[in-house]
Amino acid sequence: MLLLGLTGSIATGKSTVSDILSSPPYNLPVVDADKVARQVVEPGTSGYKQIVSHFRPSTPDLLAPATPETGGEQGRNGKGRPLNRPALGRAVFGAGKEKERKVLNSIVHPAVRREMYKQMLYAYLRGNWAVVLDVPLLFESGWEPLCGTIMVVAVKDAKVQMQRLRARDQHLTEEDAENRVAAQWDVRDKAERCMRRGEKAGVVVWNDGGKEELREEVDRVMGVVRQNHPQWWAWALLLCPPLAAMSGTWSYVRSWWIKREWEREKQLEKAKL
Numbered sequence: 001m002l003l004l005g006l007t008g009s010i011a012t013g014k015s016t017v018s019d020i021l022s023s024p025p026y027n028l029p030v031v032d033a034d035k036v037a038r039q040v041v042e043p044g045t046s047g048y049k050q051i052v053s054h055f056r057p058s059t060p061d062l063l064a065p066a067t068p069e070t071g072g073e074q075g076r077n078g079k080g081r082p083l084n085r086p087a088l089g090r091a092v093f094g095a096g097k098e099k100e101r102k103v104l105n106s107i108v109h110p111a112v113r114r115e116m117y118k119q120m121l122y123a124y125l126r127g128n129w130a131v132v133l134d135v136p137l138l139f140e141s142g143w144e145p146l147c148g149t150i151m152v153v154a155v156k157d158a159k160v161q162m163q164r165l166r167a168r169d170q171h172l173t174e175e176d177a178e179n180r181v182a183a184q185w186d187v188r189d190k191a192e193r194c195m196r197r198g199e200k201a202g203v204v205v206w207n208d209g210g211k212e213e214l215r216e217e218v219d220r221v222m223g224v225v226r227q228n229h230p231q232w233w234a235w236a237l238l239l240c241p242p243l244a245a246m247s248g249t250w251s252y253v254r255s256w257w258i259k260r261e262w263e264r265e266k267q268l269e270k271a272k273l
């Protein structure tokens, strides 16, 4: 089964592409890291308890206000009020907040990873030829070598990204939005890194145009992916687990090598400046 990593930067169009991939004619299962990241911090979970214990002293509005909708003082299930996500966002995005963001990531990411592995295994056992891993921080958090193919959804014009982000998340101020964009790698760097993997292992969906153009671009890119990963290969991997293990190991080593070379080049470029 192909692990198709879907990434980009904030508001470049990952969820829109993931909706296309999960509908006909593709009908691919999608494991959505943002969705899982919400589940693992619901009231009562260990993630929730750790976040409350670390962030509450510095963020007094960390929990949603006690209203009938949020279930009063103790929340709907009696395990606490849900997190006030915009407030937590302000505590971790912005200049000088990298340390706090790292703390949040170290609480949330391991739980996300565990749940995602479970969902991937389920998709494999159901005989899917591919599963989409929708992971916004795929490169930043080291998921890259795991994916047979990476699809980056990118825009060439940074203004398009900012406009879409502001239009979608109207609760964010201009500064909030800029802080969130700055918390991730530049999407054009992600596109470059992805193309470095070669067409078999890395494809870029450019999304500067309208939604109709995006659909056509996804169809074009999926034609390339499908050609490189035919159905018979998916069946061979399912019926022969040692072959799946060998193929996975080869893909991992190759991706790891490309990642290392790319990082070296970037370091050399930096040193030259």
Ligand SMILES: CC(C)(COP(=O)(O)OP(=O)(O)OC[C@H]1O[C@@H](n2cnc3c(N)ncnc32)[C@H](O)[C@@H]1O)[C@@H](O)C(=O)NCCC(=O)NCCS
Pocket: 009, 010, 011, 033, 034, 037, 085, 086, 088, 089, 092, 101, 104, 105, 108, 109, 112, 135, 136, 137, 180, 183, 184
């Ligand atoms: C800070 C939080 C509470 C803000 O919640 P909010 O509902 O406002 O945003 P949401 O979760 O929908 O994320 C929107 C986008 O922000 C970006 N983003 C989220 N977390 C991070 C992060 N730690 N670093 C950089 N970018 C991030 C992603 O592009 C994501 O798609 C939330 O983003 C969070 O819990 N982040 C930590 C978990 C994480 O890294 N999630 C990303 C996938 S694993």
Ligand SMILES: Nc1ncnc2c1ncn2[C@@H]1O[C@H](COP(=O)(O)OP(=O)(O)OP(=O)(O)O)[C@@H](O)[C@H]1O
Pocket: 008, 009, 010, 011, 012, 013, 014, 015, 016, 017, 034, 136, 164, 165, 167, 168, 207, 208, 209, 210, 211, 212, 214
């Ligand atoms: N080609 C397009 N034309 C017009 N609007 C678009 C296009 N692609 C995406 N959008 C809109 O831009 C916004 C951001 O897109 P989307 O939510 O898919 O991004 P995302 O990369 O998943 O964001 P996040 O990282 O925050 O989860 C949405 O409101 C979406 O409807």
